[in-house]
Amino acid sequence: MGWNDKIIAEFRENNGKVGGRFEGAPMLLVTTAGRRTGKPHTTPVIHLHDGDHYLIFGANAGRDRHPDWYHNILAAAQVTVELGTAGGRVEPFAAQAVPLEGEERDRQWERQCAIDPAFRDYEKTSGRTIPVVAITVLDLAADPHRARMIAEQLTRLHGNLRAELAAARARLDEAGARPPAPDLLQQLRRHCLTYCFDLQMHHTREDGAFTAFERRFPGLAPTIARLREEHEAIEKLLARFETFLDRQDTGTAEIRAELERVVDDLEAHFVHEEEALLAATENA
Numbered sequence: 590m591g592w593n594d595k596i597i598a599e600f601r602e603n604n605g606k607v608g609g610r611f612e613g614a615p616m617l618l619v620t621t622a623g624r625r626t627g628k629p630h631t632t633p634v635i636h637l638h639d640g641d642h643y644l645i646f647g648a649n650a651g652r653d654r655h656p657d658w659y660h661n662i663l664a665a666a667q668v669t670v671e672l673g674t675a676g677g678r679v680e681p682f683a684a685q686a687v688p689l690e691g692e693e694r695d696r697q698w699e700r701q702c703a704i705d706p707a708f709r710d711y712e713k714t715s716g717r718t719i720p721v722v723a724i725t726v727l728d729l730a731a732d733p734h735r736a737r738m739i740a741e742q743l744t745r746l747h748g749n750l751r752a753e754l755a756a757a758r759a760r761l762d763e764a765g766a767r768p769p770a771p772d773l774l775q776q777l778r779r780h781c782l783t784y785c786f787d788l789q790m791h792h793t794r795e796d797g798a799f800t801a802f803e804r805r806f807p808g809l810a811p812t813i814a815r816l817r818e819e820h821e822a823i824e825k826l827l828a829r830f831e832t833f834l835d836r837q838d839t840g841t842a843e844i845r846a847e848l849e850r851v852v853d854d855l856e857a858h859f860v861h862e863e864e865a866l867l868a869a870t871e872n873a
């Protein structure tokens with residue numbers, strides 16, 4: 590387990606608190622979509638609370654380049670943040686991340702340096718203007734129509750995810766009963782990896798949006814708990830499918846059958862999710 594992973598695990602276990610170098614510092618975890626891979630990328634960062642926003646700083650511990658999360662945010666502003674809560678456990682929140690500019694950036698940067706002088710040192714050693722990013726958590730109470738828009742958007746995204754799986758199935762059907770050619774396996778592996786990242790990112794974003802739905806529609810809590818469990822089950826199934834593709838002795842029919850299991854569970858999940866979220870937001 591790497592250094593970042595240890596902090597992430599400690600953060601999640603202790604309702605957002607970590608020891609060592611970050612003892613007592615206000616922390617959050619930010620998950621961005623990797624700008625090249627689409628893979629979820631989680632980083633612990635110190636934050637400064639400012640009214641409705643959480644401000645985070647691309648100090649990258651004084652290195653001479655901006656952190657990956659910052660580049661990812663420039664490519665896609667939609668992020669998930671994890672925060673300790675009054676309920677005593679870390680929860681994920683869907684959020685938008687926007688870099689501050691000009692005087693506003695400078696003012697907030699000075700505030701942070703006054704609170705934590707280590708940031709001044711980071712600025713000096715990095716030789717960069719450190720980016721300051723404002724994170725705004727999705728609040729469905731503030732914008733009632735937003736819930737409906739999100740439910741519809743998720744349904745559309747499911748359409749794309751369904752189509753990709755159908756394409757993988759079609760390729761296997763073309764191969765028929767013949768043993769899979771090495772290039773077909775290669776293609777499937779590549780396809781599967783991209784697909785896994787897309788789906789992981791989709792689930793990460795949903796987990797954050799679910800928190801906002803739970804707060805807006807408290808009656809949805811049991812359904813959402815089940816949808817979150819389904820996300821975990823599907824991740825495991827996909828990981829299993831991946832290892833299955835790596836085996837040397839698998840036939841086309843076996844791969845097809847294994848893929849069918851993924852498709853069935855995923856389809857059932859999509860249907861549960863669409864029904865629950867569209868029904869909850871029907872009159873929004």
Ligand SMILES: [Fe+2]
Nearest residue numbers: 743791795862
């Ligand atoms: Fe979904």
Ligand SMILES: [Fe+2]
Nearest residue numbers: 792795820862
């Ligand atoms: Fe989902």
